[in-house]
Amino acid sequence: MSTSPSDVTRLLRLWSEGDADALNRLVPLMYTELSRLARQRLRHEPSNCALDTTGLVHDAYMKLIDVRHAQFRDRGHFLAMASRVMRRVLVDQARARRAAKRGGAVEAVELDESLWVSEARAEALDALDQALARLEVLDPRQGQIVEQRYFGGLSLEETAEATSVSLATVKRELRFAHAWLAAQLGALPDVNGNGT
Numbered sequence: 001m002s003t004s005p006s007d008v009t010r011l012l013r014l015w016s017e018g019d020a021d022a023l024n025r026l027v028p029l030m031y032t033e034l035s036r037l038a039r040q041r042l043r044h045e046p047s048n049c050a051l052d053t054t055g056l057v058h059d060a061y062m063k064l065i066d067v068r069h070a071q072f073r074d075r076g077h078f079l080a081m082a083s084r085v086m087r088r089v090l091v092d093q094a095r096a097r098r099a100a101k102r103g104g105a106v107e108a109v110e111l112d113e114s115l116w117v118s119e120a121r122a123e124a125l126d127a128l129d130q131a132l133a134r135l136e137v138l139d140p141r142q143g144q145i146v147e148q149r150y151f152g153g154l155s156l157e158e159t160a161e162a163t164s165v166s167l168a169t170v171k172r173e174l175r176f177a178h179a180w181l182a183a184q185l186g187a188l189p190d191v192n193g194n195g196t
Contacts, residue, residue, distance in 0.1 A: 012072040040153035041086045060085045076162030083152035091129045131184040142177040
């Protein structure tokens with residue numbers, strides 16, 4: 001079955017209008033792109049991450065089912081939302097790992113050095129998520145651009161198209177957002193373990 005942009009846009013419109021089954025028809029059409037997003041997200045996760053590409057797409061789908069009254073303009077806007085949902089899934093998983101380490105797990109296990117790196121990465125991911133949430137409040141457009149470019153895996157041109165701004169604006173907003181995030185996250189622990 002050939003997927004045209006108009007098919008995707010029509011299904012997005014139907015879903016926005018409350019047709020829950022439209023999402024069930026949309027996801028198979030978008031599965032390749034959703035998998036690409038999931039791979040992009042998982043590339044930066046620790047090796048002991050419990051999710052694989054299929055699992056992350058599935059968990060994101062389960063959360064997207066609960067989205068009510070979202071107004072999607074097009075495929076890019078939908079992918080931005082899916083990327084944000086995937087980020088939430090991974091942040092929630094990292095928080096659960098940290099909670100388990102602090103006694104949430106029933107069975108006590110001895111920690112080895114590989115888990116220390118994962119803990120640092122989980123803390124860094126949590127700090128980054130909190131900083132991005134603050135950025136989205138301060139400047140929603142910058143937050144959206146960062147989300148789509150770095151977490152959604154969109155190119156600069158795709159980010160410009162998805163956010164309906166010029167390429168120059170995307171580049172400028174990314175420079176400002178990068179500087180702001182660097183100032184916010186400057187005290188993060190080194191997640192690579194190399195002391196820098």
